[in-house]
Amino acid sequence: MSQVLCNILHKTALIQLEEKFRHLIISNNQLIRNKSINLPRPRLRNPTWLTKKHRSLEPNFLTQENKEFLKEVVSDKYQNIQPQSVINTNIEWNSKLKRTGLICKKIGVYPMWLQNGKKISTTLIQVLDNHVVKYISPEEHNPPRKRIEKIINKKGCLIIGAEAADPFLFTKEYCGIFKGSGVIPKKFLARFFVSPEAVLPPGTLLTAMHFPVGHYVDIRGKTTDRGFQGVMKRHGFKGMPASHGVTKTHRRPGNIGGGGEKGRVWPGTKMPGHMGNRYRISRGLKIWRINTKYNVLWVSGQAIPGETNSLVYVYDSLVPSKKPTEPLPFPTFLHGDELPEDIYDKEVHSFEGPSILFDESK
Amino acid sequence: MINTTKNFVKLKTFKVFNFRNVYRSCSTEASLNNTNEEENATQEGFKKSFAEYRHIYPEFLPDPEVKLRNVIREKLERKDMIARRSQIAIPEFYVGSILSVTTSDPHSPGKSETFVGICIKREGCGLRAKFILRNVIDHEGIEVLYEMYDPTIQKIKVLRLEKRLDDELLYLRDALPEYSTFDPNMEPELLVEGAPVPVNSLKVKLKPRPWVDRWERKNLQGVQDIDLPERFWVKAAKVATPWEKYDLMKIYKKTIPAEEQRKYTMKSNHNCKS
Amino acid sequence: MNIASLRHIGLSSQQYISKCYFHQTASLGEIRKMARLRVVDNSEIGKRAMAEGKPPKCIHVYNKTGVGKIGDVVLVAIKGEKKKGILVGLKQKQNPKVPKYDCNNLVLIDDNGTPLGTRIHVPIPTILRTILKEKTQNKGADYTKLLGIASRFV
Structure with missing residues (x-):
């Protein structure tokens, strides 16, 4: 018995040693710039059990009448999507609670000016028609692929859909996801982890007002696909001089490792390869302006991952210095009175206002 | 796409951009008299000038890069541009016109600075529209870049509205200084209402080389005969x-x-x- | 190319054109070490240097980067002496509303920041006033005296 125990302990000790060794290898090779080892591995293919989304559209021989009838049926069914239960607004917001994010689209970049005359670059993020589809409580939520086995303070999972589409184009199984909520099948689905107090009933509409003006957000998007790139563009290597006798080596990586006992190429060595088309997050971006008619947020900066007209996920910022000082609309903003079309942050200059004049001298 | 919720307005196709409320100010006697009144343009007159609007308001044209285009972004951007234009009059001008721009400066006496110069370049689309003014002051050539929709700009006045034979006058940097010298206290020159924009067919004389750019390769119309050895013209033809x-x-x-x-x-x- | 005519205009002489056949960026016109500048005040040493055709050469830029901006103090070699100066106009591309000059202008100052000349015959950018009021310079860049002797602003 003790022999068996000894073996088990020995094995576990070995496993632990291996883990530590692996970490050492990775940390030896890691430069401050390269954080991709700590990032989640890119999921390049969907698992086979994932619900098939698009239906193969065979030539349908529906008559014009029937087509119109189908359209009528769909529009009647989904004319008025209401939340299935009353949203609980009695909860007092505190900084520990986590609200949902939104599925948005990056629609462009243009400049705005502040009251002190400084120019800022702002990205326009259009909040698509986000509807809550489902809520999975932390006890129920058990995804087949987990990054970490044990999670402290497990959060509930809110599934949100964006951009309504014709259910005729989707498979029955995909439409089944939306059946219980009464929401029209959406083109895009996303998971947002929320604290159980921030639960929203299925059918709730989320708009740009979910984020107050002046609030800081993190935006996650898929970076522009740059294809197969060399080491200079991909990792920022300096290359070699263009002249002065350098033979046939101008953009190559140079040395890829040392010698000695561990004389091999370490795993994680920076080399040419595919660049882009990965999820990255821009953190701590301020919202300068909101348009309530088109549900557009003006967010600082122009370095949001992704190209124009690409999908983007917006969350409340986790940056400690950019935490909100005033209470946020919790669990989400409830539309009551009529809102002004444009809401500006106090520091930003509205184009409808007069030119900036400096009256008092400092 | 089926819009099911009340909060989402169906987008109308944005066919014709309504410029009726935009104040088209050029240095005409009529415009000096009635500064803030709407132009009472007849339907025909409106149609005629609409064809020219892409020349008068080039920054309203859509982004040349198709990847960056988006209907809602363009709509909001143009709305902001019109809002700014309702605050100050951004007049019609071309490369070769002489402008006077007054900006607010926090550290200047009187809190504003005025610069007079000839427009040598005009670029950018949407709110990023820019133009460069050039002038020679105290025998020193000075160029200033202005962003058209910058809210610190108090006034843009066209002192002389005219066009030149070229789209960009960057060669004035290598021309004799007299061609870039304009009086900072110049009075605005008035034009007859409705007359076409005059084209100044001035041919500028360039200084001897070295130049900022290879002007012999640019097919410049507004430059006098460039006197260079044969090899320059041979290379220019090859590269053309x-x-x-x-x-x-x-x-x-x-x-x-x-x-x-x-x-x-x-x-x-x-x-x-x- | 007539050197006398260039001197009259105040331009520095032709830069060496490289004959390399690989891609180069356009000329940025930055002020770094070895850049030649044009003295625009009426100091004796400055006038003599410009008249002789030996413009001051920048030998150090008092900056974290070696690139001089408007208002930066630079150390120049002029007529065999080392003198400090303030960059007052640059050929480099500038931010909006900041004037760009046709020549790289310099005003000679001594170690205390007092200009050596009594007049500046070229317009000075008003951005110097903003730099004076908003930023703190630690290496003897007192623009007040310089702004005092300026005749014209842009």
Whole structure:
């Protein structure tokens, strides 16, 4: 018995040693710039059990009448999507609670000016028609692929859909996801982890007002696909001089490792390869302006991952210095009175206002 | 796409951009008299000038890069541009016009700075529209870049509205200083209402080389005869049509006898007819 | 290319054109070490240097980067002496509303920041006032005296 125990302990000790060794290898090779080892591995293919989304559209021989009838049926069914239960607004917001994010689209970049005359670059993020589809409580939520086995303070999972589409184009199984909520099948689905107090009933509409003006957000998007790139563009290597006798080596990586006992190429060595088309997050971006008619947020900066007209996920910022000082609309903003079309942050200059004049001298 | 919720307005196709409320100010007597009244344009007159709007308001044209285009972004951007134009009059001007721009400066006496100069370049689309003014003050050539929709700009006044033979006048940097000198206290020159914009066919004399750029390669209309050795013109001709080196038929045609060359041209004519 | 005519205009002489056949960026016109500048005040040493055709050469830029901006103090070699100066106009591309000059202008100052000349015959950018009021310079860049002797602003 003790022999068996000894073996088990020995094995576990070995496993632990291996883990530590692996970490050492990775940390030896890691430069401050390269954080991709700590990032989640890119999921390049969907698992086979994932619900098939698009239906193969065979030539349908529906008559014009029937087509119109189908359209009528769909529009009647989904004319008025209401939340299935009353949203609980009695909860007092505190900084520990986590609200949902939104599925948005990056629609462009243009400049705005502040009251002190400084120019800022702002990205326009259009909040698509986000509807809550489902809520999975932390006890129920058990995804087949987990990054970490044990999670402290497990959060509930809110599934949100964006951009309504014709259910005729989707498979029955995909439409089944939306059946219980009464929401029209959406083109895009996303998971947002929320604290159980921030639960929203299925059918709730989320708009740009979910984020107050002046609030800081993190935006996650898929970076522009740059294809197969060399080491200079991909990792920022300096290359070699263009002249002065350098033979046939101008953009190559140079040395890829040392010698000695561990004389091999370490795993994680920076080399040419595919660049882009990965999820990255821009953190701590301020919202300068909101348009309530088109549900557009003006967010600082122009370095949001992704190209124009690409999908983007917006969350409340986790940056400690950019935490909100005033209470946020919790669990989400409830539309009551009529809102002004444009809401500006106090520091930003509205184009409808007069030119900036400096009256008092400092 | 089926819009099911009340909060989402169905987007109308944005066919014709309504400029009726935009104040088109050029230095005309009429505009000086009635500064803030709407132009009472008849339907016909409106249609005629609408065709010219892409020249008068080039920054309202859509982004040349198709990847960056988005209907809602363009709509919001143009709305902001119109809002700014309702605050100050951004007049019609072209490269070659003389402008006076007053900006607010926190550390200047009187809190504002005025600069007068000839517009040598105009670029950018949407709110990023920019223009460069050039002037020679105290024998020192000075250029200032202004962003058209910058809210610190208090006033943009056109002192002389005219066009030049070129789209960009960057060669004025290498021209004799007299061609870039304009009086900072210049009075606005008035034009007859409704007259076409005058084209100044001035031919500028350049200083001897070295230059900022290779002006002999740019086919400049507004420059006097450039006196350079033959090799410059030979190289300019070579560099002017870089696609010709891939035109194999053209190279081949030069090698065959004249009769067969004619055959090729006759064939191409025949194809055109059919 | 007539050197006398260039001197009259106040331009520095032709830069060496490289004959390399690989891609180069356009000329940025930055002020770094070895850049030649044009003295625009009426100091004796400055006038003599410009008249002789030996413009001051920048030998150090008092900056974290070696690139001089408007208002930066630079150390120049002029007529065999080392003198400090303030960059007052640059050929480099500038931010909006900041004027760009046709020559790289310099005003000679001594170690305390007092200009050596009594007049500046060229317009000075008003951005110097903003730099004076908003930023703190630690290496003897007192623009007040310089702004005092300026005759014209842009």
